[in-house]
Amino acid sequence: MGLFDLLNHLLNFVAPALALGCLLAFVAPVFYRKQSLARGRIAQAAINxxxxxLALGLALWLLGRDGKMAGYAALVLATATSQWWALRR
Incomplete structure (x- = not known):
């Protein structure tokens, strides 16, 4: 496997986390008016x-393969928890 293939696999592995983290950070203020601890939406998207x-990596390590529904459930739970934690004050 070459460097380009490795980078392609890595980006495809973290793409759901990037999409959900950015979506949650930019849509959360519409539903919840409280200001987050991370001042910018970009910072909150990065944290999410x-x-x-990390949740996807842990699920891959524990379950042995990528793409299981338990891994995606852990992804949703981790991003929701990080968003909740940032909005509590």
Missing amino acids: SVAGA
Whole structure:
């Protein structure tokens, strides 16, 4: 496997975490008016994305393969928890 293939696999692995983290950070203020601890939406999107990527990595390590519904459930739970944690004060 070459470097380009490795980068392609890695980006495809974290793409759901990036998409959900950004979507949650930019849509949350519409439903919840409280200001987050991370001042910018970009920072909150990055925090959510990192939490989601860690959850996907942990699910891959525990379950042995990518793409299981339990891994995606962990992704949703991790990003929602990081968004909730940032909005509590």
